Amino acid sequence: NLYGGLRCCAHLRSIYPEILTILGGGYPTTELRRMTDARLFDFVHLVSLDDGFEPLQAALLMLQGQNGGDSLPSCAFRQNGKVVYTGVVGNGQGLKFAEIPAPDYSALQQEAYFPLLDTANPMHRLWSDGRWNKLTLAHGCYWHGCAFCDTSLKYIRKYDPSTAIVVVDAMERVMAQTGSSGFHFTDEAAPPVLLRDVSLEILRRGLQVSWWSNIRFERAFNSGLCILMAKAGCIAVTGGIETASARLLKLMNKGVTIEQAAQTCRNFTQAVIMVHAYLMYGFPTQTVQETIDSLEIVRQMFESGIIQSGFWHRFALTEYSPVSLNPGAFGIMPDPSEGNGFANNEIFYTEQRPVNHDQFGEGLRTSLFNFMQGVGFDVPVNKWFGTKQPGTRIKPDLIAKYCSLVMSEMPGQHRRIVWPGYPLSIENNTGKYDLLWVETPEKSISVKVPHGIGEKLLRILTPEKMERITILLVSDFVKWMGITDDTEADLLWTQRWMIKMREAGLLIV
Structure with missing residues (x-):
């Protein structure tokens, strides 16, 4: 991207x-x-750091003669042959993320771009084989705690989510401009609550x-x-399982355990959402x-079918990460050299207890390639390497x-009940139970419910007009079901008819 971008600028x-x-973005x-070259x-002419909207706005005003270069926030430029950096302008708060308009793709010549299939990895293929409309749900990362990540930088540290209505409005505008209904949300980590609300808004509008x-x-x-995300169009997720080690996940402050990761991957897979795992060694x-x-x-995760794609990354020490800022806590000694005059982020270091991590790279890649093809599960994991290694x-x-x-699945009072709008009808019986019929797109499902419950469900779950x-x-x-006792409310979710209704499409999110 850097080389191609500079060639374009030169042209x-x-x-x-x-x-x-202007050069901007993550790189x-x-x-x-801290360039000197x-x-x-x-x-x-300019390099924009961190958020780009205000530097671009200030640059346009500068071109119109309304301000000078010293009013450009968080930029670098050349002055008298030297690199000059500007600082924060104003209060440094910037715009709220929800106030920033959606990208304008109206002048983009989409037909000039061609798909590129350069890997057998199914997730990497999703990135490159075709194009996606790019949108972001939230500025920064709501966790911003992982020790290997550049969490001291504003673009990760400052968490500022948009709203579901703003996001889905943007999706509709971009679809109208591009004729494309595929979206890649480019978040550091998409917030679960906002994903829920965006999914609900997509379903409300019937997109x-x-x-x-x-x-x-x-x-x-x-x-x-x-399941809600899948109904709203989610086809894949990517996420970090990293070292898949309980001790190391705790050390790096990942905030996720192997057990949680396995169960979450299972949930996505059961909803027919492809799962790609970022993996780390060293x-x-x-x-x-x-x-x-x-x-x-x-x-085991691949053999169980709960992840379908993955990629091993060798750990890299980056300048703005907690590991770099507190190396002693992680048993490393950074190289004291001052870097170079151009790009500076990855830092060389030595471990206080050195391990030859290079010996694992090829074996990890080879084994993963086999797992993604559904083979190699019977090979002891220590046999993938060219050197003798201990068993697991x-x-x-x-x-x-x-x-x-x-x-x-005992839901809190703040969570949502979602009914996907399947038609309901009641077949009344003379005994203690009635049959509630659910007409899903695939089949009709009958749910045996206590007498009176069916009428309540029909009244509560049938969508309002135009919904x-x-x-x-x-x-x-719970209130509309006529339940006032907390114990009775807890028992509601374990009733056989409730379990059947959830199998028929009722969601708790």
Whole structure:
């Protein structure tokens, strides 16, 4: 991207020297924060760091003669042959993320772009084989705690979510501009509550869309939320399982356990949403045994069918991460050299207890390739490497046991009941029970309900006029069912007819 971008800038400046060229985005924000080599400005006039909307706005005003270069917030440019950085302008708060308009694709010549199939990895193919409309649900990361991530930088540290209505309005505008209904939400980690609300808004409007995003494999993604996301068009999620080691996940402050990750991956897979796992090896203090055990965890996840794609990354120490800012806590010693005059982010370091992590790279990649093809599960994980390695200590049924456990589905009062709008009808009987018929798109389902319950469900769940789905708080649902006792309310979710209704499409999210 950098090379191609600079070639484009050079071409533009040779033809239209009066055009202002600006380099921005993730690469300059992380890599170009302390340049001394000014040759980059042979190609671009400005480098924008962090959020780009206000620097672009200030640059336009500068072109109109309304301000000078010192009013450009968080930018770099060349002055008298040297690189000059500007600081924060004003109060530094910037615009609320929900106030920033959606991208304008109206002048984009989509037909000039061609799909590129350069890998057999199913998730990487999703990235490159075709195009996606790019939108973001929230600025920054709501967790912003992982020790390996550049969490001290504003674009990750400052969490500022949009709203479901703003996001779905943007989706409709972009679809009208591009004729494309596929979306990639480019979040650091899409917030579960906002994903819920966006999914509900998509269903309310009856939009036919496909989308995917990066998430955290946490407990909030219960079976109901995953099914809701799938109904709203979610086809895939990506997320970090990282080292798949309990000790290391705690050390890196991931905030997710292997058990939680396994159950969340199961929920997505059961909802027919593809799961891609970011995997990591070589994290500081990681031992040979932990690397072998993490591969066994990954092997079991693939064999259980709860993840379908993955990629191993070698840990890299980056300048703005908690590991870099507190290296002693992670048993490393950063190289004291001052870097170079251009890009600076990855830092060389030595471990206080060195381990040859390079010996694992090829074996990890080869085993993962086999797992993604559905083969190689019978190979002991220590045999994938060209050198003698210890066997795993992980029990062979660990992931299967985790996946057999069901997360607590006793819903809190603040959660939502969602009925997807399937028609309901009652067949009254003379005894204690009636039959409630649910007409799903695939088949008719009968639910045996106590006399009187069917009429209540029909009244509560049937969508209002002009509405496609029914959404209500759990507290309101319980009240309208005529339940006032807390114990009775808890027992409601364990009733056979309630379980059958959830199988027929009723969601708790």
